[in-house]
Amino acid sequence: xxxxSEPDRVAVARYLDGETKAEARTAFEARLHAEPxxxxxxxxxxxxxxxxACARTEPAPVLRPGLGDRVLQRLQRVDGGTTDLGIERRxxxxxxICVVAAAVIFAFAVxxxxxxxxxxxxxxxxxxxxxxxxxxxxxxxxxxQPPGVRR
Amino acid sequence: MQVDENDLIAxxxxxxxxxxxxxxxxxxxxxxxxxxxxxxxxxxLEDLAQEVFIKVxxxxxxxxxxxxxxxxxxxxxxxxxxxxxxxxxxxxxxxxESDAELDAVRQHEKTAGSAAPLLEEEVRRVTREVLATLPxxxxxxxxxREFEDLSYTDMAATLQCSLGTxxxxxxxxxxxxxxxxxxxxxxxxxxxxxxxxxxxxxx
Numbered sequence: 001x002x003x004x005s006e007p008d009r010v011a012v013a014r015y016l017d018g019e020t021k022a023e024a025r026t027a028f029e030a031r032l033h034a035e036p037x038x039x040x041x042x043x044x045x046x047x048x049x050x051x052x053a054c055a056r057t058e059p060a061p062v063l064r065p066g067l068g069d070r071v072l073q074r075l076q077r078v079d080g081g082t083t084d085l086g087i088e089r090r091x092x093x094x095x096x097i098c099v100v101a102a103a104v105i106f107a108f109a110v111x112x113x114x115x116x117x118x119x120x121x122x123x124x125x126x127x128x129x130x131x132x133x134x135x136x137x138x139x140x141x142x143x144x145q146p147p148g149v150r151r
Numbered sequence: 152m153q154v155d156e157n158d159l160i161a162x163x164x165x166x167x168x169x170x171x172x173x174x175x176x177x178x179x180x181x182x183x184x185x186x187x188x189x190x191x192x193x194x195x196l197e198d199l200a201q202e203v204f205i206k207v208x209x210x211x212x213x214x215x216x217x218x219x220x221x222x223x224x225x226x227x228x229x230x231x232x233x234x235x236x237x238x239x240x241x242x243x244x245x246x247x248e249s250d251a252e253l254d255a256v257r258q259h260e261k262t263a264g265s266a267a268p269l270l271e272e273e274v275r276r277v278t279r280e281v282l283a284t285l286p287x288x289x290x291x292x293x294x295x296r297e298f299e300d301l302s303y304t305d306m307a308a309t310l311q312c313s314l315g316t317x318x319x320x321x322x323x324x325x326x327x328x329x330x331x332x333x334x335x336x337x338x339x340x341x342x343x344x345x346x347x348x349x350x351x352x353x354x
Contacts, residue, residue, distance in 0.1 A: 055278035
């Protein structure tokens with residue numbers, strides 16, 4: 001890369017971009033003839049412009065028709081009538097609070113509901129019920145067995 | 152019938168959707184082309200274009216007529232595109248599809264007889280790829296200058312900065328681009344840039 005000060009390089013860019021005023025342009029062109037380093041910097045900058053000139057010829061992707069309609073639909077959806085963004089946000093926030101509250105109530109119900117089944121007496125009750133059930137089943141099996149068969 | 156842009160702006164700012172739609176139709180192609188320099192993905196382009204015009208509709212009442220309407224519009228488009236791409240974690244743009252695809256192009260170029268059109272396509276791809284690596288402010292100013300051909304004054308109005316800032320930022324942006332190009336694709340610099348340099352002339 002050519003060694004040149006930043007102001008000179010900016011002047012080169014300004015010249016290439018057609019942003020140099022008429023009188024400054026004449027003076028700059030005189031310098032170009034006298035200073036090889038400036039001319040070299042101009043060639044370098046111009047080379048880069050060549051790359052951009054090639055890239056800029058690329059066509060943009062096709063624009064889908066109806067952009068205006070889609071934008072207006074979005075605007076109406078967000079701004080129009082009763083569905084403005086503020087209300088939508090409030091509804092969503094309320095729904096979230098309801099869901100959290102329901103989850104908390106459910107958790108309490110599960111916790112205390114199953115806790116009741118574990119009260120001190122409930123174990124005895126369950127054991128009594130089980131032994132009664134076993135006795136009934138035993139009796140039924142004995143009755144169902146043919147005579148002479150021993151368990 | 153020729154409709155005055157200022158009338159459309161005034162009517163749209165007052166909430167006239169029809170006027171807004173006419174204004175949008177006047178500028179949509181230009182905005183779309185500008186946005187396509189930031190992303191080539193059709194879905195992203197559509198989202199960006201919608202976002203830009205929604206912002207335009209909402210901010211129209213703040214337009215002061217102290218600059219051309221299109222530079223004001225460009226400002227919104229550049230900021231929207233930059234913010235959007237920032238949210239995408241500065242990921243590589245869809246501008247460059249994939250290394251494999253680029254390799255395929257190179258391979259095809261080697262085997263095909265006419266390399267010129269492919270070389271041009273490769274230059275486009277590489278330009279997009281290198282642009283995508285630059286910081287937002289450099290990428291934006293290069294797009295405005297090299298692709299949209301904005302004057303320094305219009306760039307200053309679009310980017311809301313002084314002419315001096317435009318000059319120095321543009322200088323740094325080009326330097327950064329050249330540096331990245333030489334680092335990422337050194338093969339392209341002598342093969343493509345040098346012959347162009349001899350043909351080029353000031354605008």
